[in-house]
Amino acid sequence: MKTTWQSRLTSSLFVLPYLLCFCTFLLFPILYGVYISLHNFELLSVDHEFVGFEHYIKIFTPGTYLNSLFFHGLWATAQFVIYSVPLLIVLGLALALLVHHLPGKLRGLFRTFFFLPYAVSASVMAVIWLMMFDSNAGFINSVLMKLNIQGIPWLTDHPWSWIALVMTTLWWTIGFNMVIFANALNEVPEDYYEAASIDGAGAWRKFASITLPSIRPVMLFVMITSTIASFNIYAQPFLLTRGGPGDTTKVLLINILDQAFVRKELGSASAMAILMALLIMIISIFQFRLTKSRKE
């Protein structure tokens, strides 16, 4: 087929509107972010002094304010990732197995039940759990007191604050992982299990040598998305524990946004944001490689 420049032009016009949005709200902000991070960029002032890599150097210089802001935040975020990701994967898979083994008519219903919390927004989720965790009037402590157990200061005491944040996150997002796992379980050919039954394999054996290997690609996807999502944790500590007790749940994103909007230092905040983004990308690539190489 011959292509004229008119034809190429009309083809381009189809992509152009999206490309414009893509450049304006994705590509340009990335470059602009690098520019901001190399300047003393105060939110309210007009002059921005060029400082080169100073913000980055300070972040990596022990004893500076930026250093403690970044690494304390990172440590809090890392703790949340470590506590939440394994549970999000294991319990997500367990829920999927539970749904998968229910009689056909009940499957859809229970899948909806477990997935329902995913539909509420971050702030609705937080407000519900503020009430559930309330140390006096909260539902959970009311149950505990009925059982003659002393109420727990869920949101203001270590380590309960972490437990509360992980519980909330599990309730809110595990349905997402469950749905992905449940779909993957449906795709495993039934004959594999039948063949294994004839060979006398038990339930655990079937799970370990048929189910797990068959859902490996999906496992990788869930692992990466869960890690990224947990890395981006913000709403739960921001609204539930407000970073406390002390600064223990002040995660990296809280520190970055505080630096930008409370202390109005956009330059250093951008430098921290870029480092955080790089870290997330490195971890996803690493996880991707890890699971790929194990397959070969």
Add this chain to the structure above:
Amino acid sequence: MRKSSRIGLILLAVVTAAIFLLPLVWMISTSFKNDFEALAGNMNFIPKKPTIENYVQGLQGELMNVPITRWILNSLSVGIIGTTLVLLLNSMASYALARLQDLPLRRTLFSMFIASLMIPGVLTFLPMYMEFNTFNLINTYYALFLPYTAGAFGVFLLYQFFISFPREIEEAARIDGADKWQIYSRILLPSAVSIMVTLGIFTFMGIYNDFVWPLYATTSPEMRTITAGIAMMAQGSYVQAYGKLMAMTTIATLPVLIVFILGQRSFVKAITQSAVK
């Protein structure tokens, strides 16, 4: 499976489901209690003195002096505008990427869009804020829907669909004299209705429920979206007025819950499609 273990399994499912649903049921139950009963620390799901006062006040805009109906209208408006834009721009772009061989830089553009799916939101958040700030667009509706138009998820999803569309139908239309726009709007779009609905639900829920961006991109009370508004309340002094707060969250959740339950099938499809690739 043996009958006893099947019953055990169903029992386990029922108990787990009860735990998952409890906070939502409690939210609705509390929304019908007066503030005194809501703070009493009892565990009754049926209010002793049921009241709809929390809802009446909320919908009349009197609840805690915040314009809750305005917030919901804001969220619905930017959700619908944003979703419409995403559907239009993404379907046009992915049609060109999948079907128009003479599109310049076709492969480069496609790889660039797909690669962008890897980029964490934190990378663009602050510069995007500054960008909108420079043009005085913070605290406007533009700030609440434009950023979502850059996402490439829809391009990726629709590309998968358009690439597998039978070539014969398109050829036949071209022989009949249809131009590219006609092929796109009269043949490909009508055949993509179901995948467009999927993308629409996914996008709408994403915008309606987005939290961090609207929190910082709006500054005055009447411009808040419902998510940002409720977050502000949760931080304010109203935090223990649980009856009123729960009426607000129930109203806030209703639109998205309806969309979610009606469109659950498509929603699940969108998620799993992205998982398989």
